[in-house]
Amino acid sequence: MPVHIVNHPLITHKISVIRDKRLGTRDFRTIVSEITLLLTYEATRDFPLKEVEIETPVCTTRARVLPDEGRVFLIPILRAGLGMVPGMLDIFPLGKVAHIGLRRNERTALPETYYYNLPEGIEGATAIIVDPMLATAGSLSAAISLVKKNRPRVIRAICLIAAPEGRERIERDHPDVDVYVAAMDERLDERKYIVPGLGDAGDRMFGT
Numbered sequence: 001m002p003v004h005i006v007n008h009p010l011i012t013h014k015i016s017v018i019r020d021k022r023l024g025t026r027d028f029r030t031i032v033s034e035i036t037l038l039l040t041y042e043a044t045r046d047f048p049l050k051e052v053e054i055e056t057p058v059c060t061t062r063a064r065v066l067p068d069e070g071r072v073f074l075i076p077i078l079r080a081g082l083g084m085v086p087g088m089l090d091i092f093p094l095g096k097v098a099h100i101g102l103r104r105n106e107r108t109a110l111p112e113t114y115y116y117n118l119p120e121g122i123e124g125a126t127a128i129i130v131d132p133m134l135a136t137a138g139s140l141s142a143a144i145s146l147v148k149k150n151r152p153r154v155i156r157a158i159c160l161i162a163a164p165e166g167r168e169r170i171e172r173d174h175p176d177v178d179v180y181v182a183a184m185d186e187r188l189d190e191r192k193y194i195v196p197g198l199g200d201a202g203d204r205m206f207g208t
């Protein structure tokens with residue numbers, strides 16, 4: 001099942017806090033970052049480890065570490081995905097950040113690509129795409145298709161809030177990609193906004 005809803009009281013609580021339209025930009029950013037960190041923990045649960053030898057102050061021992069921490073590519077979908085990067089970098093401080101600029105056309109709700117910059121080295125690496133909203137899934141589906149061209153070993157996606165329509169679409173378009181979301185909402189409205197959702201994620205993130 002590619003879309004995983006991460007049920008955890010801390011995450012559920014924090015999602016409720018950011019839904020409130022009275023929450024200011026500074027708190028919105030902080031809490032989005034905290035939720036992202038918690039979701040990243042779940043999205044990386046099955047990451048492989050390798051054994052290395054290390055010396056503790058007491059003795060030499062075999063220990064397990066991530067094989068190549070620096071080969072994790074964190075890919076925010078601009079703009080709103082940028083707000084999820086700090087939370088990811090808290091966990092992957094050596095991670096590389098690559099950007100994809102997609103904007104939903106306000107009339108058609110279809111995504112338009114305006115920036116695409118995936119660096120070399122992504123082939124065979126781990127790619128984690130982040131975007132707070134999975135509404136129609138047009139944006140995430142397009143981003144995954146772009147990232148697939150660079151042949152990473154694995155692609156994951158992390159979103160905060162999804163609509164059932166988005167879930168259906170992403171499972172159909174990319175059944176090979178696991179997507180982790182904090183909440184599955186009721187539906188999309190006539191403007192293709194998630195209901196109850198949190199409004200325009202980019203505007204709330206950047207105070208515009």
Ligand code: PRP
Nearest residue numbers: 079080103104134135136137138139202
């Ligand atoms: C929002 C959001 C997603 C997209 C989701 O971005 O951050 O990228 O909409 O909608 P979809 O699932 O129907 O494609 P938007 O296009 O508003 O751009 P912004 O982040 O620059 O505000």
Ligand code: URA
Nearest residue numbers: 135193194199200201
């Ligand atoms: N984009 C947003 O920012 N919010 C939604 O509810 C849907 C798409």
